[in-house]
Amino acid sequence: MEFVVFWVPAVLAVGCGALVFRFDSMARATFSLLASLLCTGGLVVLLGLDYLGVVVVLMMTLEMSVMAVFMVMYMMNPAGLTPMTMTHNTRAAAVVCGLLFALLAAGILSAPWPDRRGRPPDDPTLDLGMSLMGPQMLTMMTLAMALFATIVATVVLATRRGRYDRLGDGLRARRADDPVPGGVGR
Amino acid sequence: MAEHPPSWAVFALPVLLAAVALVTAGADALLAAGARAGPARSPREAAARAAAPARGVLRELVRQPRRTRAADVALVRVGAALLPVAAMLAGVVLPLGFRSVSDLPEGVVWYNAMEALAWAAVWLAGWGPNSALSLIGGYRFLAQGLAYEVPHMLAITTAALGAESLRVGGVVDAQSGLWFAVWMPAAFGIHLLSALAMAFWGPFDRPAGRDVAGGAAAELSGVDRILLLGGRWLLLVVAAAMSVPLFLGGGHGPLLPGWAWTVVKTAAVLAFLLWARRRVPALRMERWTEAAWVVLTPLAVVQALVVAVVVLHR
Known part of the structure; x- marks a missing residue:
């Protein structure tokens, strides 16, 4: 089974x-x-x-x-x-992949793997949460802020319209000028 | 308090869910006919009206299936079949009383993962037939998904947080006193809204809306159509039924046994959704996205924060 x-x-x-x-x-x-x-x-x-x-x-x-x-x-x-191919430069790619595979396989076979110590925890989910949110809390918070800042920055760079387009040069317009009417507050 | 179910429960669950979905669809058809042509004049007429969805299923089975040119039939089949399968799999963690088919240790995450398969299913069913209108329907659902999923995840996480357990049975046990709907009203409301949105039903039916001739379901016929539109009802039933163990105390209640309370509460939630559908206008995805991200997501975060503080000081 x-x-x-x-x-x-x-x-x-x-x-x-x-x-x-x-x-x-x-x-x-x-x-x-x-x-x-x-x-x-x-x-x-x-x-x-x-x-x-x-x-x-x-x-x-x-x-x-x-x-x-x-x-x-x-x-x-x-x-x-119509037919197309998802692969390019197949010969060189095959050589690179073959070499990499041989290298990794040789590494796996020749490495002195340590014996297992300890045993799996009763509740792996709890242990995972503890190890992520316990000693590594600062890392996770920094990571979260960095990811969130990246998302905001990407959207700001990608969008054609900013707040000055929406609310005028002095940001004083009472109704935002949006291409899609409706939504929150309008 | 969770008990092990008998082994035949695995086979009973799809039958039960399909029956509830058919009854719900029948009640909706009854209300729709009543709004269109006035109240039924006899019980017989009411029964005929309520049987309209069942007749529709039979009609699709015997009708000549339509084909579109250069359709990707494999993707249509996968998409249409995936929707009911995803709803059934999500229903595995639903407790009837205090027993579910499988009370997984991560039941809440499992439910979320399975209903998320609807994203793939509806897009595939919309893409496959090589038709502009059904393609628009598929893309609409993805846009709607991006709107509902973040507040939805935060809402069900809040319930798990309040119970300090990802097990659905654990969430039910934590509500033997006060229901979560009472002290997490925002999360409960968001869960009901996202239940409608994930089943693209009622005010959120634009992905299969009449303005695009049925959207994702526009070109489907025969069994494919039954599976997709039936899967939509199944998803609605499962999501509505899930709000009972997550927020309405599951099988807890006085006098009646646990299973009876689950049935009564689920029926009440479904009846509320059927009623609300007729009181609310349809909502376009772009408006809903703005409301979901600007209002509901911060609201859900604040709700989760309040619950976290209460849990820490318990």
């Missing part, structure tokens, strides 16, 4: 990942990648890390759905109605 529960998502994850490069359609490629990531989330659950696995499923679903919009927007031939 455990054999099936591991190998089915494992094979599906790798298979769907490979299919991303076979599909012509951006929609198919995006959701093939999502299927691969969902299977990976299932494997994380199998490791006993239920919370992380479910969060992987949640985050990847939302993220890949939004990603589909961008894939369709920026890639040529989004609907895949």
